[in-house]
Amino acid sequence: MQQEMYKVSDVNNIKEMEGVLFYDNLTGLLTTYGFYQHVQDVLNRIFDAGQKPVYIFVDIVGMHHINDEYGYYAGNEVVSSVARLLGQVFPEGICARLEDDHFLVLVQNTDVKERIGEITNIYSVNKYPVPEIQMKFGLYVQQEIDEDPSVCCDKARLAEHEIHKTAGVFIGEFREEMYEIYRRKNYIITHLEESIRDHEIEIYYHSIIRSVTEKVCSLEALARWNSKEKGTIMPGEFIPILEKEHLSAIFDLHVVEQVLKEIRLRETIGLALVPVSVNLSLSDLETLDMVAEIGNLLEKYKVEPKYLIIEIPERACVANPSKVASVIDGFHAKGIRVWMDDFGNGASSLNMLKNFDFDLIKFDKGFLKGYDAGGRAEAIFRYTIMMIHNLHIHTVAEGIETRDQYLQLRLLGCEGMQGFLFTRPKPLREFFEADSDFIKNSRTLTEDMSSRQYYADVGSARITDLELPEELGVKPEKIPEGLVEFCEGKVLCLRSNRAFFERVKNELKHTAVQGYDPGWYRFEGYSSDMEREVDEHYRSLEEEAGMKEEIRAWSFEPTENHRRMLEELDRKGPWIRYSDRNKSGREYIGWIRLVAVDESRGAKCFEIILK
Structure with a gap:
């Protein structure tokens, strides 16, 4: 029983165990473990020659599509063929398969970009299981011999990640700000729970x-x-x-x-x-x-x-x-x-x-x-x-x-x-x-x-073709429409379209009152200093906005006839037609209906359309 604890299936000697640990069984390249076992010797050789080493991170683009389109056997052949190409183009360096369709090359920084171009050329003139593939490359040039190789590999990966989704760009070079972004990303991921615990x-x-x-x-x-x-x-x-x-x-x-x-x-x-x-x-x-x-x-x-x-x-x-x-x-x-x-x-x-x-x-x-x-x-x-x-x-x-x-x-x-x-x-x-x-x-x-x-109902109020009085005979956007609120004996215009305003403005041309009167309201000036200040405030805002007097909230006291109508109309229903004459004696026709009631304030909202 004690002996079985040390038994490794299908591995009969230490050489075979080293092969499993050091070499990828599909491509024959170094594994990640094997790469890091050899990396220091290669770095020493390059620096001793007075050169700089470059880490090349390689990614086969669209590997999932290749597997789905051509099958996993063809996909494995693509991975193997790319591994052979890397070994052929960079014979003096070391190559590793990191995982799936990702590779890592460490080589002296001599004509690297030109040799990367050779990989695409070689692939295109040989018969491989997939007609065309794309590869993306990330480069990091190590400056000092004491830099951590794992960090250097991460930087090459970041360089490739930067251009991974950019069409027509196949080589990315590391910039220092990339690593700062990478470090902040890792900080966010690893410190989330701590930030919650510490009330940050x-x-x-x-x-x-x-x-x-x-x-x-x-x-x-x-x-x-x-x-x-x-x-x-x-x-x-x-x-x-x-x-x-x-x-x-x-x-x-x-x-x-x-x-x-x-x-x-x-x-x-x-x-x-x-x-x-x-x-x-x-x-x-x-x-x-x-x-x-x-x-x-x-x-x-x-x-x-x-x-x-x-x-x-x-x-x-x-x-x-x-x-x-x-x-x-x-x-x-x-x-x-x-x-x-x-x-x-x-x-x-x-x-x-x-x-x-x-x-x-x-x-x-x-x-x-x-x-x-x-x-x-x-x-x-x-x-x-x-x-x-x-x-x-x-x-x-x-x-x-x-x-x-x-x-x-x-x-x-x-x-x-x-x-x-x-x-x-x-x-x-x-x-x-x-x-x-x-x-x-x-x-x-x-x-x-x-x-x-109440305000939800007010906001939803709209006129449509289906519910318009036939007498109007025009499109909804051309109908003068306004929403007014009746509260404490006064009327506040909550919203109106341009057609409504233009109609109101035209009705006022022959009147001498200060304010705005849609034809059946009476406005006799300001009832308080506050009303005057509010009016001046709105004017200044409108002038600042370049709107002048076109869009406003207006408050009025209704005439006695219309006050009674607003007080008595307390059920939602179809349009109610009304007609009257304004102060100059000109007749006008309109329709009104109840939209919403706010019991807490004793307010009612009405929708008005004018002919």
Whole structure:
């Protein structure tokens, strides 16, 4: 029994054991172990000759395709033929097969690039099992004899990796910044759990603004890695690495847990509560049962599902549609809303949306590039928003940086906005450090959760061809349309299209009142200094944006007849036709219908169209 412990099957002597350890049985080249046993002798010989050694990392491109197309036997022949070519072109060096279709050559740095070119020429004139293959080469020239050979090999691999997906480039040369990137990548991978344990991950919150009120209606959670050793590591650097290494699920679950903890903290310091969205990647969904894990966290911290939103990127829907659809259903079963993130960044398709039950579509900031008011981009955006709303899906645009962008998208009916125009991401600790006035103002600028459904209904209100009164006989985009809110005896115009504004402006040409009157409102100047200041503030913003007076929020006191109509109309239903005369005696015709009711504020929203 004791003797059998030292028995090695099919190896009868020490020479055969050395052969297995030192040489690859398919190609006859050195194994990785064998390479490192010989490397120092070769390095000494090259440096003694006053030359520099070069490490060449070789990769056969598309080996999986070769195996699938021609079979594994042909694939093995390709690997063997490349091994023979390397030995033929670099006879004075040492060659090793590292793994699968990867090779390593150590040779004196003399005419290396020219000899690499010979490999392709030799292959093309000989009959090999596959008509044509491509190889990529990464080069690292060792400068000092005491450099670690394993690090030198890594640098050659990095040089090849840099050009691996670049068409028409076959040789990559190492640059020192490549190794720094490689080291930071390794740091991210190996220090993830430590960073979570040491509280180095901090959550920043970026506000999402309701476009008709300019109040905060939700927050997006963004993570910053404040490393004690590396300083601040931004998501754009560490998120792709964690996703590729299938570690992002650990990180994102930690983010969810921190968000749920901080929802409770927000209550303690007097901040208004709004839903918080957290981003999940396809890697998260494929690695863990995120629905079950997040459901457990909600129970653990006693947070209602309505305060959490999940964002899933558009590319995940393309890469694994069945998984994404299943996850959406799972979150909905737990009462958690799900948004599509980065719409317009990849293979966007409105047809694709019918396969996914998203609650909201978030337009990527790239979707806004080249936007021109009144041009093709506006038309595309208008009809995209219209079709998304017809699917009963809400909309948010991110990357809003100018007042002009905000005003244009509000005009088109985009319900939410996010961008540096409004706020920059902030951590919760900044609110802990704030005074009571700041907290009070923050609550004033935040939407009340009791009004959330009201504004959701308002945002979804749209006129379509199918429901228009036949008397109009024109296309929806040419119909003067506005959404108004009736509250505490006054009317606020929440949104209007250009046709509505132009009609209103024309009605005002023969009147002397200061303000805007769509024909059945009466405005008698400012009722307070605050109203005057607000009006002046809007004017300055519009002038700055180059919009002048074209897109505004207007408030009026209705006439007595229309006040009664607005008070009595309390059921949703078909259009109600009305007619009246404005102050100059000119008759006008319009239609009105109830869109939504906010019981908490005693507010009603009506949609108006004018003939």
